[in-house]
Amino acid sequence: MNHWIILPIILPLLSGLLLLLGGRWAQSRKRLLSLLATAALLPLAVALLLQVGDGSYRVYALGNWPAPYGIVLVLDRLAALMLLLTALLALPSLWYATRGDDGHSGHFHAIFQFQLMGLNGAFLTGDLFNLFVFFEVLLIASYALLLHGGGAARSRAGLHYVLLNLTGSSLFLIAVGVLYGITGTLNMADLAQRMAQAAPSEAGLLHAAALLLLLVFALKAALLPLYFWLPSAYSAASAPVAALFAIMTKVGVYAIVRVYTLIFGAEAGVLANLASEWLWPLALATLLLGAFGALAAGTLRGLIAYLLIISVGILLAGVALHTTAALGAVLYYLPHTTLVSGGLFLLAGIIRGQRGADEDRLGSAAAMPWQATLGVLFFIGAIAVAGLPPLSGFIGKLVLLSAVAPGPQQAWLWSVVLGGSLITLIALSRAGSVLFWKTTGGASATVTLDRQQLLAATLLLLAPLLLSLFAAPLLAFTEATAQQLHAPRGYIAAVLGAEGPLSLVATQEVAR
Amino acid sequence: MALLVSLLIGVMVTCGVYLLLRARTFAVVMGLIMLSYAVNLFLFAMGRLAATAPSLVGLTGAKDVAADPVPQALVLTAIVIGFAMTAFAVTLALRANSELGSDHVDGAAPDSSAKESAE
Numbered sequence: 279m280n281h282w283i284i285l286p287i288i289l290p291l292l293s294g295l296l297l298l299l300g301g302r303w304a305q306s307r308k309r310l311l312s313l314l315a316t317a318a319l320l321p322l323a324v325a326l327l328l329q330v331g332d333g334s335y336r337v338y339a340l341g342n343w344p345a346p347y348g349i350v351l352v353l354d355r356l357a358a359l360m361l362l363l364t365a366l367l368a369l370p371s372l373w374y375a376t377r378g379d380d381g382h383s384g385h386f387h388a389i390f391q392f393q394l395m396g397l398n399g400a401f402l403t404g405d406l407f408n409l410f411v412f413f414e415v416l417l418i419a420s421y422a423l424l425l426h427g428g429g430a431a432r433s434r435a436g437l438h439y440v441l442l443n444l445t446g447s448s449l450f451l452i453a454v455g456v457l458y459g460i461t462g463t464l465n466m467a468d469l470a471q472r473m474a475q476a477a478p479s480e481a482g483l484l485h486a487a488a489l490l491l492l493l494v495f496a497l498k499a500a501l502l503p504l505y506f507w508l509p510s511a512y513s514a515a516s517a518p519v520a521a522l523f524a525i526m527t528k529v530g531v532y533a534i535v536r537v538y539t540l541i542f543g544a545e546a547g548v549l550a551n552l553a554s555e556w557l558w559p560l561a562l563a564t565l566l567l568g569a570f571g572a573l574a575a576g577t578l579r580g581l582i583a584y585l586l587i588i589s590v591g592i593l594l595a596g597v598a599l600h601t602t603a604a605l606g607a608v609l610y611y612l613p614h615t616t617l618v619s620g621g622l623f624l625l626a627g628i629i630r631g632q633r634g635a636d637e638d639r640l641g642s643a644a645a646m647p648w649q650a651t652l653g654v655l656f657f658i659g660a661i662a663v664a665g666l667p668p669l670s671g672f673i674g675k676l677v678l679l680s681a682v683a684p685g686p687q688q689a690w691l692w693s694v695v696l697g698g699s700l701i702t703l704i705a706l707s708r709a710g711s712v713l714f715w716k717t718t719g720g721a722s723a724t725v726t727l728d729r730q731q732l733l734a735a736t737l738l739l740l741a742p743l744l745l746s747l748f749a750a751p752l753l754a755f756t757e758a759t760a761q762q763l764h765a766p767r768g769y770i771a772a773v774l775g776a777e778g779p780l781s782l783v784a785t786q787e788v789a790r
Numbered sequence: 791m792a793l794l795v796s797l798l799i800g801v802m803v804t805c806g807v808y809l810l811l812r813a814r815t816f817a818v819v820m821g822l823i824m825l826s827y828a829v830n831l832f833l834f835a836m837g838r839l840a841a842t843a844p845s846l847v848g849l850t851g852a853k854d855v856a857a858d859p860v861p862q863a864l865v866l867t868a869i870v871i872g873f874a875m876t877a878f879a880v881t882l883a884l885r886a887n888s889e890l891g892s893d894h895v896d897g898a899a900p901d902s903s904a905k906e907s908a909e
Contacts, residue, residue: 407864414871421878433886434897437815440882441895444822444875445810451829451868458861459836 282329283338283353285322286361286398289315294391301384309376312387316365316372316394323362330358331755333762335772337404345404345773346465352404352773355759356609360401360532363613367525367620367738368394374624374734375518379427386426393419393522400529404773406457406464409533410450413498417443420526423519424511435514438507446497453490456483466540467773470766473546481548488542492534492553499530501557501594502564505587509571512586513579517627520579521620521738527586528616531593535605539763544600557598558687562694565591569701573708578626578638581709582619585663588698589615595691596678603681605760610753611674614745615663618671621738622659628652628735629713632725640709645717648727653714655732655739660706662742665699670745675699677753795835802828815883815893822879826872830865837861 293315297308330336336353339345372390380386396416403409421443425436458464460480461472476484497504508527512520538553546552568587575581593615596608626638629652636643646652658669665671675695682688745752762768802824809821837858844856883893890897 407867411867411871414875418875418878421882425882428889430889430897433882433889437882437886437895437897440879441810441818441822444879445825447871447875448822448825448829451833454864455829455833455836455861458833458864459838464860 280329280336280338282322282326283336283351283402284340286319286326287351287395287402289318289322290391290395290398294388294395297388297391298385301388305381308384308387309380312390313369313372313376315391316368319361319365319394319398320369323358323365326353327355327358327362329353330355333758333768335769337772346463346468349408350404350465350467350773351402352467352769353402354769355755355762356532356535357401359609359613359756359759360528361398363528363616364394364397364401364525366613366741367616368522370624370734370737371518371521371620374521374627374731375516377728377731377734379516379518379627385422389419389422389426390522393423395419397525397529401532404466406466406469406537407454408464410447410454413450413529414447416526416529417447420523423522424515426519427516429514431510431514435507435510439511442497442504442507446494449490450494453487453494456487456490460484460487465773466537467770470541470543470546470770471774473541473549476547476549478548484549485552488549488552489556491537492556495530495533495537496560497530498527499534499590499594500527500564500587501530501590502560502567505564505568505590508587509575509580509583512583512623513577517624517630520582520627521623524586524616524619524623527590528593528612531590531597531612534594535597535608535763538597539605540766540769543766544764545766551600554598554600557594561591561594561598562690563591564588565595565694565698569698569705572705573701575705575709576640578629578640578709578713579623581640581705582622582626584705585622585702586615586619588702589619589663591698592675592678592695595695596681599682599687599691601681601683602757602760602764604678605763606753606757607674607678607681609756609759610677610745610749611671614670614674614742617738617741617745618659618662621735621741622656622663624731624735624738625652625655625659628727628731629656632727634725640712642712642716642718644719646714647725648732649714649717651727651732653710655736656710656714658742659739660710662739664703664706666703668746669742670749671742673746673749673753791839791841795831795839799828799832799835802831813894813896813899815886815895818895819876819879819883823876826868826876830868830872833861833868834865835861 330353338351340349393416396412396419399412400409403412421440424439425432460483461469463469500508512523542549542552544550565588568584568591572581572584575584593608593612596604630638632646633643662669662671665675679692682691806821806825806828809817812818887893892898
């Protein structure tokens with residue numbers, strides 16, 4: 279068996295445990311260990327991506343228990359892409375954090391590693407209950423990271439975030455329970471197989487379970503009625519934590535893509551494509567309201583948090599279209615928006631440090647000593663995130679808009695995405711001009727700029743340049759990923775074997 | 791028995807949701823606890839309710855009924871996670887109370903409710 283697949287989970291787990299044991303170590307030692315462990319994830323993710331780049335699946339049976347009785351980890355193109363994205367985002371965020379934001383309490387690095395473990399596990403697992411467990415791992419780590427540093431604002435936002443997610447976890451368990459009660463399995467591939475043969479009499483309960491799952495994932499992804507926790511939580515978190523959290527909403531998007539193409543996809547019989555009718559209007563409304571939120575935001579961090587919500591709207595609108603071309607565009611847009619949002623959060627942290635008491639409030643203040651450098655970076659980030667040519671945001675949106683067939687869907691998508699982009703552009707121009715031009719008086723000489731923090735933010739903001747340069751091979755890859763997702767038989771065959779153990783499960787059902 | 795268990799779960803979920811929608815953190819945390827109890831029972835019941843089923847197949851020779859071990863394993867996991875999360879929520883609620891000076895979930899009671907209580 280290929281043991282490489284479990285390393286993205288084991289490595290952060292072990293380094294996190296080591297960091298917990300060494301709670302009294304010098305900060306420099308903890309930083310080094312944490313950075314090394316996070317940096318090691320990067321070549322690992324690349325190696326895993328190369329393994330499955332040809333469209334094959336790698337299945338890892340934990341404890342060597344065969345599926346569907348044991349838990350399996352499944353590596354396919356999408357999982358490998360998400361692993362790589364996590365590693366790419368985590369390293370600059372952690373680097374930024376080692377420049378001072380990891381102080382206050384001794385366990386920042388341990389919790390950061392557990393967060394990575396939860397993220398990687400959620401992307402790799404092929405078992406619905408195991409997905410719940412990894413969600414909990416990443417959530418409890420995110421609670422601690424969000425509250426890291428303390429303060430009233432963090433407590434207030436953290437309370438909402440924690441209580442909402444705890445409720446979401448309960449709903450997740452109810453959905454898992456219903457699915458298990460009806461199908462007798464929790465393995466995603468096996469569930470997919472059973473869903474295709476579900477009797478119409480069971481459709482009602484299965485439908486309820488599927489929509490409950492959608493509710494839980496939509497809460498994680500911050501879809502329309504469930505996004506109100508996000509702006510306050512993300513703008514209360516410290517800069518590196520907010521940057522890492524840029525991928526947290528994408529976990530929800532990933533779960534929606536995985537579950538609603540594999541289990542409740544086109545081949546799910548009576549339940550085929552049931553998420554689309556909900557996702558489509560809600561995603562468009564999320565996009566629009568997020569754009570208005572961005573326009574109304576009073577702080578730079580609040581503005582970036584709303585940009586995340588807009589990106590979720592775009593991604594899920596593409597997912598709801600249920601075509602390979604649209605999904606391919608979405609999967610190209612996903613790394614772009616995650617990395618740029620992360621970079622902008624880091625940049626907002628730097629700007630906040632530069633403006634002293636005015637923090638990142640969008641109002642006139644004393645000029646920043648490093649005005650020009652920060653301005654250029656903000657300009658790049660703003661162009662990328664608003665989707666202006668020539669950067670990758672434009673390419674992603676263009677491919678998505680051209681992927682929709684003519685008809686009412688096209689009219690809706692074009693008008694909402696383009697209108698939303700215009701509003702985003704206005705919000706960003708206003709924020710940029712207030713921050714960098716509408717200054718009162720000269721720069722104070724006492725403020726210093728941490729070059730390493732600046733470099734970390736720059737690394738993330740360079741991502742759209744690279745994504746644009748290599749747009750053709752990347753789009754070919756994401757297109758292939760979308761094709762793989764829309765052909766779940768390959769996944770099922772890889773996990774359960776060519777014939778599938780349905781007969782085994784069926785006899786068990788009779789015995790029951 | 792099925793009716794009794796489902797009624798029990800239903801009542802607990804109702805109480806849990808009602809408490810969750812309250813404005814004070816203590817009630818909300820109690821609601822979360824109620825909800826997680828109900829969810830645990832629900833998961834357990836998903837293995838089918840049978841009072842006399844042996845936990846292992848073949849112990850009594852009756853091969854047709856045996857307790858399903860998977861929901862039991864799921865419930866154990868859910869209990870552990872739920873317990874840890876509840877402890878975290880309690881700690882956080884206490885911390886928010888001391889830092890914000892109020893046990894309201896928004897950190898401070900909105901003005902309207904203050905006016906109402908004044909009237």
